[in-house]
Amino acid sequence: MNTSAAGLSQPGEEVRHATVAVTDLFREHHLELVRLALVMVGDQETAEDVVQDAFERLYHGWNRLREPSSALSYARSSVINGCRSAMRRSAVARKHAPKLAGVSGTGAVGTGPADDHADLADALLLLPQRQREVLVLRYYADLDVAEVAATLRIAPSAVRSTCTRGLAALARVLGEDRG
Amino acid sequence: MTDIEERLRHDLKKRGERAHPASIRPLRVPPASRRSRARYRLASARRSKAARVLAPATAMVAVIAIIAGVWMAGHPAGKQPGAAASSAGMPKYYVTLNTVLRGKSSAPPEMMAGVGPGRVTAIVRDSLTGAVLGSVLIERVARGEDLTDSATWITAAANDRVFAIGVLSRAYILRLQSDGQVAGVSPLPAAVSKQVPGNGPALLSPAGTELAFRDTTNSKVTVVTLATGASRRWRARPGFVVALQWQGTGNQVLVELGGRQGIQFRLLDVSGAGGSVLAHSRLVYSLSSTRNGYSVGDPMITPSGNLLFVARSVYTKLGGVQTTACRVVEFSSDARRLLRVLYKAHAPSKAVGYFPPCGVASVGPTGLNLLIEDFGLGRGYDRLDGGRITALPGWSAKDFDPQAAW
Numbered sequence: 079m080n081t082s083a084a085g086l087s088q089p090g091e092e093v094r095h096a097t098v099a100v101t102d103l104f105r106e107h108h109l110e111l112v113r114l115a116l117v118m119v120g121d122q123e124t125a126e127d128v129v130q131d132a133f134e135r136l137y138h139g140w141n142r143l144r145e146p147s148s149a150l151s152y153a154r155s156s157v158i159n160g161c162r163s164a165m166r167r168s169a170v171a172r173k174h175a176p177k178l179a180g181v182s183g184t185g186a187v188g189t190g191p192a193d194d195h196a197d198l199a200d201a202l203l204l205l206p207q208r209q210r211e212v213l214v215l216r217y218y219a220d221l222d223v224a225e226v227a228a229t230l231r232i233a234p235s236a237v238r239s240t241c242t243r244g245l246a247a248l249a250r251v252l253g254e255d256r257g
Numbered sequence: 258m259t260d261i262e263e264r265l266r267h268d269l270k271k272r273g274e275r276a277h278p279a280s281i282r283p284l285r286v287p288p289a290s291r292r293s294r295a296r297y298r299l300a301s302a303r304r305s306k307a308a309r310v311l312a313p314a315t316a317m318v319a320v321i322a323i324i325a326g327v328w329m330a331g332h333p334a335g336k337q338p339g340a341a342a343s344s345a346g347m348p349k350y351y352v353t354l355n356t357v358l359r360g361k362s363s364a365p366p367e368m369m370a371g372v373g374p375g376r377v378t379a380i381v382r383d384s385l386t387g388a389v390l391g392s393v394l395i396e397r398v399a400r401g402e403d404l405t406d407s408a409t410w411i412t413a414a415a416n417d418r419v420f421a422i423g424v425l426s427r428a429y430i431l432r433l434q435s436d437g438q439v440a441g442v443s444p445l446p447a448a449v450s451k452q453v454p455g456n457g458p459a460l461l462s463p464a465g466t467e468l469a470f471r472d473t474t475n476s477k478v479t480v481v482t483l484a485t486g487a488s489r490r491w492r493a494r495p496g497f498v499v500a501l502q503w504q505g506t507g508n509q510v511l512v513e514l515g516g517r518q519g520i521q522f523r524l525l526d527v528s529g530a531g532g533s534v535l536a537h538s539r540l541v542y543s544l545s546s547t548r549n550g551y552s553v554g555d556p557m558i559t560p561s562g563n564l565l566f567v568a569r570s571v572y573t574k575l576g577g578v579q580t581t582a583c584r585v586v587e588f589s590s591d592a593r594r595l596l597r598v599l600y601k602a603h604a605p606s607k608a609v610g611y612f613p614p615c616g617v618a619s620v621g622p623t624g625l626n627l628l629i630e631d632f633g634l635g636r637g638y639d640r641l642d643g644g645r646i647t648a649l650p651g652w653s654a655k656d657f658d659p660q661a662a663w
Contacts, residue, residue, distance in 0.1 A: 112281055113274070114273070116275060116276045122276055122281075122570075123582070197271070202265075202269070245259075248261055
């Protein structure tokens, strides 16, 4: 990407710059963001929708970005927010699913094709939203505490404590599973 | 790092890898649905009139711009596979098999639904207008030999004039005149017919002189010469044959091999006397593994040398509804990367264990025009011309066990 943001004056150039920048970001990080969303929501179709919305928002808000280098961070936050909304919607749908679909509600919840055994990624979906976000960013996206804190806009100490609580909750789930 | 941290990291990575590049759709234009329009209305309620009018348009322009950017970045000028594809090279005719059940089935009452004696007719239509150009009775099936939903198949040669048809365990050749009128139907010699598996399909070679098929155990690729009934066989060990497709002038067959090693697409040289698939083929592309509920099939190589296949994934949505996602994807042969998703559809399963038809039924001689099953959308067959989807005109999807080829 050779275009400099400082040299842009014409609206056409700004649009072109945003297109190039978002396209570059898309090519480099689309798969990574879809996977991040997938582990958050457990359903690929929803994950793809969330990432599409994130790129759309990024494109529109490109001129409002203080630092073009923070675009990935912005996109990641946007994906996390989108996942949060999707999970909220799916919780409502899950609540009404037995009535609407006439099923017992025992179907897999927001999962893709089933694996041979339940894993921690499934158990993660049972955790509170904040714990889930912190654990995914920490152990899937491999962000350090400061980066997780910046992405979720919470204090680093909150990241550490949420992470500890989340791991303890998963350990409990595992314990019950084994017991 | 503790045990649980290690395991969480591993399980999350594994879950993330379910999103395979081939299975992810490209960006799409936002749908002009009532819901999205309502969302835009709410969001723009406090904006100026101009902003209200422009908001949906700019959203659409934004996504189109990104799609165009991604597309241009991945496709240097002068090398855009399929970009020039249109109905220009499309076969002039397509043939459907119309099965009409008539009379009492010999099957037990609990199995009678959807089976029975009847007749199978081939109907020739103009590909552009759907007008019927001719029809011919292929076979009247008597009581005792019930037609089921997998009793017939049809494939086409590249010249658009010769079709191979299967009804139960018998095979026929249908020939057309240059104007699409039926020139004649003849049963294949018993020496050929008895080798073709009853559930087919047997693929007619580009010249219309040979049939290629996998045997009932999926362990061999067989090529039979129609004139003599002579056959050559290639064993597919280790692994098994998933799908076949003739390539080029008819000296090669693209074979999809499944097995513990994952999925391999190999170009098999069928000009020889037979032998081993591995020894007489070269690897085109391989997928190291596929997850549960994910499968690929109907491979073909486009005229520009790219690999195209259908990827299917089955997933369970909220409420336990099983859905199949079908995508026709194109991979570059040189860079080994996904070029584009030509088509994508989602179809819910009507019953537990039932999944809608999903695949490429026939490929036009130029390799650019595909006849695809509609993936359970209720339209029967569609045309896919280099990424553009068009409903196939002139026939009813309500037919029992519809089959089509061009």
